[in-house]
Amino acid sequence: MHEIGLLKNALSSVKHQALKEGLRRVDLVELVVGKMQGITADSLALALEIARADEPMFARCRVKVKEVEGAMECLDCHGRFSLDKPADSCPSCHGPNLKLISGLEFYVDSYSGS
Numbered sequence: 001m002h003e004i005g006l007l008k009n010a011l012s013s014v015k016h017q018a019l020k021e022g023l024r025r026v027d028l029v030e031l032v033v034g035k036m037q038g039i040t041a042d043s044l045a046l047a048l049e050i051a052r053a054d055e056p057m058f059a060r061c062r063v064k065v066k067e068v069e070g071a072m073e074c075l076d077c078h079g080r081f082s083l084d085k086p087a088d089s090c091p092s093c094h095g096p097n098l099k100l101i102s103g104l105e106f107y108v109d110s111y112s113g114s
């Protein structure tokens with residue numbers, strides 16, 4: 001359940017910013033989440049419940065998620081492919097030298113409050 005830690009970190013930076021702007025509560029947070037994080041909507045909802053209980057500022061906050069496709073590049077054949085989970089070898093040449101090029105994002109895109 002690493003999403004709890006990730007979400008807590010994300011929300012604590014939102015809190016920091018929001019307080020500076022004089023907001024008293026945050027109603028909506030838009031997150032960018034890479035598919036390779038392996039985070040499901042259910043586990044994110046649970047993490048949000050925990051964060052809400054912890055922090056009154058987020059008591060009524062909703063979270064919108066923008067998913068980013070996972071992608072890897074093969075360093076041997078230079079093929080690029082998209083996937084949902086990290087792979088061990090290249091699907092075209094079966095080489096083991098893969099580089100992750102996207103899919104591990106987890107950050108706050110925007111938020112709003114009052």
Ligand SMILES: [Zn+2]
Pocket residue numbers: 074075076077078079090091092093094095
């Ligand atoms: Zn390859």
